[in-house]
Every structure is written in structure tokens, then in C-alpha cells.
Amino acid sequence: MNTQKNDIVVELKDVNKWYGEFHVLKEVNLQVRRGEKIVICGPSGSGKSTMIRCINRLEEHQAGDINVMGTKLTGDLRNIEHVRRDVGMVFQHFNLFPHLTVLENCCLAPIWVKKTPRKEAEALAMKYLERVRIPDQAHKYPGQLSGGQQQRVAIARSLCMSPQVMLFDEPTSALDPEMVREVLDVMVELANEGITMLCVTHEMGFAKQVADRVIFMDRGQIVEENTPEEFFNNPQSERSKLFLSQILHH
């Protein structure tokens, strides 16, 4: 762990990525300090998800540098594993393991990656399941839970690896409207506890409540970077004005 350099935990420098001929990330630069909460928004296809998926190397970038906790992401598998241990991720479609119970979902990585003894891993899992308020569902299978419950399990599963950085990739977009609140509440709590967070979301209420910075992306570029107050009340770029008017007045 590298805690010097102004405590920068994630750094993207001139990152470029192409899908075939399509230039999906263009010269992306971003620095995230320890404990910072960043909300990333923008129209679909703007490269938001791709960008955060590059941070734990679910996607490979082709030019530029990505540093996570002082480790540079290259093709080196050991570096990648090292970064993934420190970076948790929550997906739009939860991606829980349907053949394992909630408790087993949470214990899997601590036991097999960190070699935590089973008893300890289970205790840890129960602690985080309590934190996301579903300890009573521990022995059920994901298929028996509602979407909101599943997403909270997914958050607990990530937390069990004690990550330094959490990535959220549209965590509430696949949920029924009634269940968005319970997931956001958990995320707000997490934010208040001081974990570093990068969140792709269109929940503007959440952004106003917890974000230190809002990043607006369009066509693979970061178009605007601003405090939430400024971004919502006084957006600078034409593109973000248009975007905000579309999502706020529909």
C-alpha cells in the first residue's frame, strides 16, 4: 500500500481504450484520494462503466497508465490479483452465485483468496450481512431474495474482502423502484464510514447527498468535473446542461 503521494488511491493517466475501431475512452485523467466519493454520470454509451471496469481490470486499457493503491495495472496477473483484492465491485445485475447460499457467497473469496479459516470468514460475513440488514437471509439462496436484498448481499460480499476502494456500476438500475431506497441507504452508510467510492449512477439525490465530486462523461471523455452543488445548480458544459435537463424533467 502506498499512502504517500497525497494519499491518491486510484490514478488514471491519459487512459485510452478501443472496442475494435470504436474509441470508447479518450484521454481519461482522474485522481481519486483516499476516502473520496465520486459519482460518475453521463448518457449511455459514454464510457462510464468501461472506465470503472478498467480500474479492476475487467476491461483492459490500451494506452495510458492506471495505478491502484500504488500498483500499476499491466498484463501481469499477480498485479491484477493484488489490485482486485483491494478493489470491491458491485454490479448492475448483482451477479451473485446462484448455486451458493447468501452466506457461502460472502465467504467464498475470504476463504479461497485470503485463506481465512471458515469459522472466521463466516463470522465476518455475518457482520457485514448485519450491516446491510439481512442477517436473517444468510441461509437462503439468491434466487429466493428480492432484487434489493440481492444487491445488498452483493455489497456485503464485496465488503468481506475488506476492500480499500469500492466500485459501483449502476447498482440501482436493475431494481424495482420500491427497492432502490434500501440499497441507496446502505451505500450512504458506507460512504459516511469513509470508504473510497466510485459510483456510476443516475441517482442524483444520492450524488447530492454523498458525492465529493461529480464527473460527467460523454462520448468517452470526461466533459465536466465539479462539486455536486455546482454541477446541479450551475453546470458548466452545454452537454451536461442538456443531460441534466433531460433526466430531471422527464
Added chain:
Amino acid sequence: MAVFDTIDAKPAPGRQGGLVSWLRRNLFSSWTNGILTLVLLYLVVPSLWHLIQWSLIQADWVGSSREACESGGACWVFINTRFSQFIYGFYPEAERWRVDIVFAVSALLVAALLYPKTPAKGWIALFFFVPFPLLVLWLLHGGLGLTVVDTHYWGGLMLTLLLATVGICGALPLGILLALGRRSKMPVIHSLCVVFIEFWRAVPLITVLFMASVMLPLFLSAEVELDKLLRAVIGIVLFQSSYIAEVIRGGMQAIPKGQYEAGESLALSYWKSMALIILPQALKITIPSLVNTFIDLFKDTSLVTIIGLFDLLAVGKAGLADPNWLGYSVEAYVFIGLIYWIFCFGMSRYSLFLEQKLHTGHKH
């Protein structure tokens, strides 16, 4: 503006029970269905009656020669007198206790492994896959204090079960590795697996067995002499593993990409992610096709007869050539068919049970 009261849940309309209502619903729901039912009954009932008469009522059960079979029904005496050959082939009578031990212990172990609530299953599995095959080999083949029984005396049901069990236990792991290899991003491994699978899948099993028994010795030097049975087993394993590989590959392709990504994001390595996340799910959804392949494999073991091994079917046929028992082929084939059916039906039922047991709620 209108506000509606809450409606209390009512019990669902009851289903009518009883034989009469079942008959009316399923067999006589309209007059055309009624006529169809009667016609079919007219056709089926007499032949069924004949079958029962032949196989049970008029059949002869006890005796020692064909003189006991005078009634015109099935002559089960033939099966009775040759029963031990159906089971053991030409295994020497004095040594058959060794086969019995293998049968009994295998049955016990397989039952313990298949029963869901057996304690210490991991250890039983370890015993079954590592020391047990050596023990079986020693018991069946002999040496180290036991009389050696060469493999060409092995036969009957014992040989069929041996081929099927070794075939399944060998082809499944190999098939899993081939499936993983074919999905690998490493070009060399990928191409090797593709070539292997496409080669073995494109040749008939009969050709494989012929090659193994006739051609292989020509290529190998004279000192290397592989047992004929061993060559057949290797042929069956390689052949079936390519089928199993494709079945499992299909299953793996049905697992959503998110499952792979979730494994990666939790820092699981490739092998751990495959073993803990992907394969358990892929194997579960491929149970029906896997069992299909296993049943196929079980029945295909009868092809070893063409390279001179005496499996259950071949032993039965050999019995028909006995001049004292000419003309009882129907009994032999019915009996052999019944044995195959019992094993295959058992596999099929167990797979259904397993599917239900592994079902963990809604799909997404």
C-alpha cells in the same frame, strides 16, 4: 376518483379427484377421444396379455435342461443354468468370490456417494478414485498371492460394468479439461483441444475399437504389449471424453458473463473461479445431457464384442451357440435387455433426483 377495498385471498377451486373423473378428463374428453381410446385398448390389451402369458404364466422356471421347457412359454431355465456366465463371463469358478467382493464393495461405495446425506463423503470419494481402482485391479487380475486371471477370461455383466464405470470416471474429468481447454484464450491449448475433440467425435466408436485392437499393436514396438482390455478402455475414454467436453462447453456458454466477472472482481484465480463458480453451475445445467451421454456410453460398451471381448451381450450370444440350447434367443435378449434397462433407468431416475436437489430457486 375511485378507491377499492382490499379483496381477501380465497382458496383455489378444488381439483376433482377420483378414477372416474380422471378417465373422463384424460381418455374420454370428447367422443373422438373416446373412440380412439377404445381402438387403442383393443390393440394393446391382447398383445400385453400375450406377453404376460409368455413371460410369466406359461413360463418354465426350474429345471436343468431343455426338457424342462415344454409348456410353450418363456424358457427361463436357460437363463437360470447360464446365470453365472451372464454375470462373470468365463472367469474361473473358484476365483469368483473375488468378483463378488468387488461387486459388493463397489455397490456400497457408489450407494454411499450417491446418497446425499452420507457423512465424510470427501474421504469416500478419495478412496473410490485413488486406492480403490488399484484394489479392484489386484482382486480381479490377481498377482501378489492371488491366482492370476488374465483379462480375456473377464466377461459378462462384470465386464460391462467395469467398462462403463471406468469409462465414465475417466471420460468426465478428461471431458471437463477439454471443455476448459477449448474455451481457453491460449491459442496452442485451444487448438490442441479443438483438434482432439473434432478428431474423436468424427470417428465411429467401432473404428476406434478396431484401431485400438488391430492397428495400435502395429505401430507400437514388439516389446510394448498393452492389454487388449486396457486398449479398449482407453479408446472408450478418449472417444466419450470428446462428447462430454462438448456437452460441458455448452453448459459453460450458458453461464452469464457476470458470473465470470464476479469471480474475477473477487480476485479468484482462473482455476478457483472455474472450480467454485463456473463448473458447479455448468455441470448442474448439463445433467440431462451428461446422463444422456453416460447412458449412451453404458450401452455402447457392448461394441467391444467386435474386438473379441465378452461383455454381457457377447456372453449371451455365445450361450445361444450352445447346441443343447438352440432356439432360446428371445429369452436371452429379453433378459439382457432387462439388465441394461435397469441400470440405464436407474441413472435416469437418479439424475432427475439430483436436478431437483440442486435446484436453488428462480433462474435469472
